Amino acid sequence: MWCSSTNSIALTAYTYLTIFDLFSLITCLISYWVMVKKPSPVYSFGFERFEVLAVFASTVLAQLGALFILKESAERFLEQPEIHTGRLLVGTFVALFFNLFTMLSVRNKPFAYVSEAASTSWLQEHVADLSRSICGIIPGLSSIFLPRMNPFVLIDIAGALALCITYMLIEINNYYAVDTASAIAIALMTFGTMYPMSVYSGKVLLQTTPPHVFGQLDKLLREVSTLDGVLEVRNEHFWTLGFGTLAGSVHVRIRRDANEQMVLAHVANRLYTLVSTLTVQIFKDDWIRPTLSSVPIANNMLNLSDHHVITMPSLKAADNLNPTTSTPAKPSSPPPEFSFNTPGKNVNPVILLNAQTRPYGLGLNHGSTPYSGVLNQGFGIPGVGATQGFRTGFTNVPSRYGTNTRGQSRP
Known part of the structure; x- marks a missing residue:
């Protein structure tokens, strides 16, 4: 009502700050509701993002109001109307009192956190430079001017000061264009x-x-990653859930013999100092690497009679196998979680070591030992004692073995 009676667009721009203060009170009520509200199955992380959304909406609406003031001020430069100063100064002080009372008397946690965490505005930087200059002349004012000022209090005082200057210039010189200039200044300070x-x-x-x-x-x-039993930490993702609340998820791969609950407790104890909402997924290293000899064997070091040639079973169709893994290539199945470059069923026959390497000409006995042992895969080999067993990685191994020098199978 006072804005229309005075015809002052600068007072209208300052009134938009009062509307923003009303939105800040609504945000404060939302913050209190979030504090007493417990998480639900739908909102498992709680309702803290509602207050973030309220702050974002309030600041964006204030910027839209500043853009509207800039548009109206540009139109007024073409045709400047007459400004009535009867209620201009009264409306300024009423709005200033309401704005300061709202910002200083109510403990608004969301806006207090945002004003500290966000980067400084250009208005705060200029005021800080001016304060340092004043404190250089009068050192006693350093405790008042040097701390970072509240941006909301700063813009309220700056807007009221602009309106007071407008009132004085219009009363003295009837300079109505200063009202439009003050409106542009208040809009720019609000946007910044x-x-x-x-x-x-x-x-x-x-x-x-x-x-x-x-x-x-x-x-x-x-x-x-240096905890006992931890092999790998991967797929870590951390994000801000609310103001001052950090959430995250991480995958941890541990040894087969490690205690899952112990590792989980240690990981959570480390990360809870910074991440309040944490999800940890534990994977055990269950992949077994087969002990295979894939290097060429020197002729002067080993005799083929010390090895056993295992005939591989017949391969499946080439289109059902993956050349890098031994699993059938299914388009719908995801790749294995831990992928190693190990041979599978689609490789050539391999030679498995049965004993340690023995050089020729040293008088060692190369005869066969009695049948007294079996391999640890569940099948026996005639002529082999209790020697070292080897894991082949194959499930279907034929029960025919050869002991001649050429490695041919014997019935």
């Missing part, structure tokens, strides 16, 4: 103050990781 906060809250909504915690997270992950 709200923009860093909207960017910060928008990044939280996009589930990004805050840059200032990169070093701490990297240090914690290195500590986790």
Whole structure:
């Protein structure tokens, strides 16, 4: 009502700050509701993102209002109307009192956190430079001016000061264009103050990781990777769940003989210092590498009678096998989680070592030993004693073995 009676667009721009303060009160109520609300099966992480959304919406609406003021001010430069100053100064002080009372009396946790975590606005930087200059002349004011000022209080005081200057210039010289200039100044200060906060809250909504915690997270992950039993830490993902709340998930691969619960407790104890909502998935290293000899054997070192040639079973169709793994190539099945470059069923026959290498001409006995042992895969070999067993990685091995020098099978 006072804005229309005075015909002042600068007072209208300052009134938009009052509307923003009303939105901040609504955000404070949402924050209190989130505090008492417990997580549900639908919102398993809680409702903290509602207050982030409220801050983002409030700052974006304030910026849209500033853009509207800039558009109206550009139109007023073409045709400047007359400004009535009867209620201009009264409306300014009423709005200033309401804005300061709202910002200083109510403990608004979301906006307090955003104002500290977001980057400084250009208005704060200029005021900080001016404060350092003043404190250089009067050192006693350093405790008042040097700390970082609240951006909302700063814009309220700056807007009220612009309206007071407008009132004086219109009363003295009837210079109505200063009202439009003050409106543009208030709109620019509003946009510059709200923009860093909207960017910060928008990044939280996009589930990004805050840059200032990169070093701490990297240090914690290195500590986790050195825990007893941990082989690998992978697929780590951390994001900001709410203001001051960090969530994350990580996959940990451990040894086969490691205690899952013990490793889980140690990992959670390390990461809980920074990540309040954590999901840890433990994988055991169950992959067994077969002990195979794939290097060429020197003729002057080994005799083929010390080895056993295993005839491989018939291969399946080539289209059902994958050349890099021994599993059938199914388009719908995902690749194995831990992939090693090990031979499978589609390789040529291999020679399995049965005893240690023995050079010729040393008078060693090369005769056969009585049948007294079996391999650890469940099948016996005639003429072999209790020697070292070897895992072949094959399930269907024929029961025919040869002992002649050419490695031919004998019935």
